[in-house]
Amino acid sequence: MSGPGTEALFDTGRYCLHDRMSTAYRDLVAHAREELRDDNCVVLPDFVRTSVLQAMQAESAAKSDTATYTEKWLNPYFSEPPDDVPENHPLKRMALRCHGMVRADRFAHDGTIRALFNNADLCRFVADCLDHETLHAYRDPYGCVNINVQKPGREFSWHFDHNEFTVSMLLREPEGGGIFEYVPDIRTREDENFEAVRAVLDGERESVRTLALKPGDLQLFRGGYTLHRVTAPTGNRDRHSLLLSYVTDPDHIATPEYAERLWGEVHPLHQQTS
Template identity: 40%
Template sequence: MHATAPRNDDSSLSGLDGLIDLARYPIEDLDSAAGQALIEECRAQLADDGCVVLKNFVPDDALDRLERETERLSPEAHYNQTETNPYNSDGDASLPATHPKNRFDDRTNGFVAGDRIDSETIIRQVYEHAGFQRFIASVVGMDEIHEYADPLAGLVINVLREGCQHPWHYDTNEFIVTMMTRQSHGGGRFEYAPGIRSPEGENFDAVERVLDGDRSPLTSLELQPGDLQIFFGRYSLHRVTPVEGDKERHTVIFAYAKEPGFIGRPERAQRIFGRMAPIHEQLLREGMTRSDNLAD
């Protein structure tokens, strides 16, 4: 099981010309002085708190097209309302009720799964573009990154209607790349606790304090349409606060992995998308392993 190879020519970013502000963000020439400066600036921000935001990454004319695209696809979103803990897992009766694994909050939001996003869309062309992937890999300090082999979770549109929220949670991979295409009238604030856990441990005590209302470790962002965010979401607890007003909040999620063949847990696919792909059903029958022992 391997991720699909990028379809675009490694030698050119011409397919992204006009879609990305290449004058401000010279990702077409990462070996240049300007390209190296951009990479170093992004790396410094990630090292500082696990998040970098590139403001106005997309020029206004392309942003209009992106907003129309996600608006067209948004009716495909699967919505569900459920109670979930930060690990998208069941509770643990052997632990106290105050333990993070037993702290459940309302999650009401929608996701357009990757198999609903066709190959002609701008967002899929960006996701699969080798030059864009090369830029992201350089920023996160990897030789290369890979598209998900998971047909549902690799490229996703998150759709939040009025009252919807995504409560405290972690991502399934080490880093995530997102692009807001539509902001709500109010709410929808992105908040996170940088590096609150690590591969060495969950740091449950600190997580419990955040769930109890401790804001001292938190960073809060008001992202705008056209902003590109690179985020270490596997180790930083994060949430999106409830959306206010009748305008939906749309965010494109470009999910990559450091190894080919990454597939999310079948149970998580069922919770988020309301269904599993055949590969999830196969893994459910055969079992699956992860390279770390963290809760999901």
């Protein structure tokens, strides 16, 4: 494949993605697994080379105007609120989620964002950290690699993710706010722990952890059992985070209905799923 390779993209002195057999690689994976076990989250600072970060920031800045915005009142579970629970129950706590997503097809095929996303060593590394035999770069033409754009004053409210894990990299830091906050394992497969979730929604801070993410930091995160949010950016600068989607099923792709709902448009490849 043409374009920058592993050593050009990543700070391989610190993150030796090119040498899977090395002790340094094994130590790095062990570190990531331990953090993920303890915290459902690991941050690998300054993951990419400075010139690579700058190139991705420029691509992101050039495309952020094309973001598709959705504005919805959602509970933390993205579910229909039931009638038979009290008003302050987490299932009834609707918050306005407003953010923009830049579609994958906006990014040039020979650009740096795609070179990073399609790098096989990164995909292998993510699989190793998350204890997956194999992962694949998602082939959805719109959803494979996106920029999440958060405007000042807009919170990405408390929620649990539906996907098993997220791989992301902050590209643009707002002037203030835009802080990633999370409460690991607040719920389990067996216990929703609505009392604790309600307390966090009501402002309980003791269990809340915060991340001081910097542009270029790689974040691996298991958000299914971890309540999390991104606070509203303040000042004049948007927050941009790059979302890289890796999947277990290489053939998986969004349905036309899902694409329509998310992107307001359907790609010919989505049509083939119906």
